[in-house]
Amino acid sequence: MLDNLEALYDGYLSEFRHLEQGRKPLEGAFGLGSGPRNYPCHDKFAQDLERLLRDLAARSPSSEEVSQALNYIYFTAPARFQAGPAVDWMLLAVHGFTLELIGLLDAAEAAPLCRAYGSVYPRLRRLPVQNKLFAALQKRGGTDRRKA
Helix, strand or coil: CHHHHHHHHHHHHHHHHHHHHCCCCCCCHHHCCCCHHHCHHHHHHHHHHHHHHHHHHHCCCCHHHHHHHHHHHHHHHHHHCCCCHHHHHHHHHHHHHHHHHHCCCCHHHHHHHHHHHHHHCCHHHCCHHHHHHHHHHHHHHCCCHHHC
16 A cells, blocks of 8 residues: 555656646746646645545555554655645645545554644644644544644
8 A cells, every 4th residue: 555655746746846846937937828737647646546546445444554644644745845835835735635534543553643643733734624633633533633
């Protein structure tokens, strides 16, 4: 599963960079033409990731496998693919696809994931979907809600 995730993220970044190389100077600036935020690779990536995660959930993976996938999506990919705002926002947006997977974690896997998520994504800087994910991780991991 982790290999499939890595390949998907690598393909997304590669396609984004390819499109960036072909972009004309100032294209997308000041609302002129389409820019990096409008590239079709973003939608394709989101659809492919959603499908991959749905398939993962459907085959009843182990808690460890789910934890590895979530660690990659939440921490490894964003740290590794700092390619600019358009990519960074997409990597955050797709966190929402992981909510169902959190329910497949056991407490031993959820607790450290929750602590790491709370540390990397502080409460005052979280998007609404990230608050939902953090709450689900807390519930699953049995961690104290007051420490968030």
